[in-house]
Amino acid sequence: MDRIFVGGGGEGYGEAQELLLKYGNRHGLIAGATGTGKTVTLQILAESFSKAGVPVFLSDVKGDLSGLAKSGSAEGKLHDAFMSRAGTIGFADRYSYEAFPVTFWDLFGEQGHPIRTTVAEMGPLLISRLLGLTEAQEGVINVAFRVADEQGLPLLDLKDLQALLVWCGENADELTLRYGNIAKSSIGAIQRDLLVLENQGGAKLFGEPALDLNDIIRTDEDGRGRINILAADTLMSSPGLYATFLLWLLSELFEELPEIGNPDKPKLVFFFDEAHLLFDDAPKALVDKVEQVARLIRSKGVGVYFVTQNPDDIPEDILGQLGNRVQHALRAFTARDQKALSRAAETYRPNPRFEVETAIKEVGTGEAVTSFLQAKGVPGISERTLIRPPSSQLGPITAAERAGVLSASPVAGKYETVLDRESAFEMLNARAEAAAKAAEELEAKEEAEGEVKGREALAREFSKARRYDGTNYSRKATKTSSRKSSEKSFGSEVTKMVMKELTGTTGRKIVRGILGGLFKAR
Incomplete structure (x- = not known):
């Protein structure tokens, strides 16, 4: 099998359309308005790549792609329509119902195996994108990652990053001299964003065991590529988390996979549904990184297929790299829509x-304007x-059917138990405890030394106050006696004055005040 049959023609249509497997890593686009058939196109491409022995990774945004794990049926309500379509396009002799090997994943661990990465693997750029940080706040994140590298502090989960930011705040003066300004207000803003992410469930993305890329690049015993389905219906409530995770996965594939040149078929095909979320309000640095990944990752044997409503959602530099295209109907009701349609x-x-523009407006559900790379690309x-x-x-399949697929998965039990090994959080806490203990010991030592010095000082003073007359010691009397005598005479005079005052009117008022206070106190 060296090609994928995508569709064909009938009366008024062109020749059969096929995607050559050797160009499957040249990326692609599936576009069209809601309800025009994008999801079905994604489903049949995933099926075909799997049959060709190519693993697939896709996100299930609507919750209905889980049906890939179950065979279609002649009892299905669309059976007659399917058979009619297969006959019309010359596919009847090759068409049959079958299930495909599926692995379910879920960032929240509810509808699939938990899928995680570490904070360090995500990196400062994507963390900043995930949190929507300003340039100044992104600078603080970069400093934190640098400190973690230099001091050997593993950043595995969110609490590691939170603890490191606290440490950076406490040592801001010292770090500022070396790395530039670290405002405590920026650290506070980042901590608030991390709290929001944690409340959204994003903390479950970070931790161990982290995803092993080999687990999504698997083939089944019969040679079919496994279809990895990420449950994204709940995840879509946090679009930033969704887009950042998929971009991280692309980046990891790009960095970890070896160069293989131009293979006979892709090593993995990656479908990025709701692709516009990746580029909405994205900083230029991030868009540049996506462009770089899209341009170079095909040499690693990975094909990336963007699924979106309008091709205009994809930056032009990236759109130009998408050689395999399926364009479902676009609706052009406004001037902006018409311009997008023309583009x-x-x-x-x-x-x-x-006319291509007219055809894009007229094709019905399950139809498309297609263009696939031919000989020599x-x-x-x-x-x-x-x-x-x-x-x-x-x-979709039922919850019971999903549970059965999960229990039979080749990675069942591998990611379900969270590991919490020693990392930045524990190491910084240990440092703080050691510093506190050292401070207590130093304080106790200083107090002990102070008491000894105090006793020694008293002893020296006592020694100075005695003199040796040749046979024994006696107190010095001259200055001491005169001082005591003057103190005694002064005390006597004060006593006389106080007693005199107490016998007068003022004295009686003072006594009443004292006594009244005592009674009130009772």
């Missing part, structure tokens, strides 16, 4: 039989295409 049409190789002429029906179940 989308301009990215296709013209077909003399029809040349874009194919655009064609109106009827998309082939899926072989797996259209729609």
Whole structure:
């Protein structure tokens, strides 16, 4: 098998459309308005790559792609329509129902195996993107990561990062001299953002055991590629977390996989659904990184397919790298929509039989304007295409069926138990405890030394106050006696004055005041 049958034509349509496997890593685009058939196109491409022995990673945004794990059925309500479509496009002799090997994943660990990474692996750029930090706050994050590297502090989970930021705040004066200004207000803002992320469930993304990339690049016993499905219906309530996680996964694949040049088929195909979330309000540095990954990751054998409503959602530099395209219907009700439609049409190789822009507006559900790379990587002429029906179940499986798939998974039990080994949080706490203990010991030592010195001083004073007359010691009397005598005479005079005052009116008022206070106190 060296190609994937995507769809064909009937009356008024063009030739059969096929995606050549050797160009499967040249990336692609699946676009179209809601309800035009994007999800089914994604499903049939995932099926076909799996049958060709290519592992797939995709996100299930709507919750209905779990049907890939279960065979379609002749009892299904769309059976007749599927068989009719298969006959129309010349696919009837190859079409059959079947299930595919699926591994379910879930950042929250509810609908699939937990999937995690560490804070260190995520890196300062993506952490900053995840938290939506300002430039100054991103600078603080970069300093924190640098300190962690220099001092051997592993950053595994959120509490590690939070503890390190506290330490940076306490040592801001010293760090500022070396790395630049570290404002405590910036640290406070980052801590608040981390708290929000934690409340959204984002803390579950960070920790160990971290995802082993080999677990998503698996083939089944019969040689079919496993389809990894990330449960994203709940995750979509935190779009920043969703987009950042998928971008991290792409970055990890790019950094970890070896160069393999131009393989006969991809090593992995990655579908990025709701791709516009990746670029919404993204800083230029992040967009540049995505462009770099998209441009270079194909040499690692990874194909990236962006799924979105409008091609205009994808930056032009990235859009130009997407050689395999399936364009479902676009609705152009406003002037902006019409401009976007025109730009989308301009990215296709013209077909003399029809106007591409008109066709994109007219194709119905389950139809598309397609263009796939041909020999020598040349874009194919655009064609109106009827998309082939899926072989797996259209729609979600039941909770019991999902549980059965999870229990039979090759990674069952590997990621379910969280590991909490010693990292920055524990190491910084240990430092603080050791410092506190040392401070207590020093204080106790200083107090003990102070008492000894005090006794020695008293002894010296006592020694000075005695004199030796040749036979024994006696107290010096001259100055001491005169001082005591004057103190005694002064005390006597004060006593006389006080007694005289007490016998007068003022004295009686004082006594009443004292006594009254005592009674009130009782």
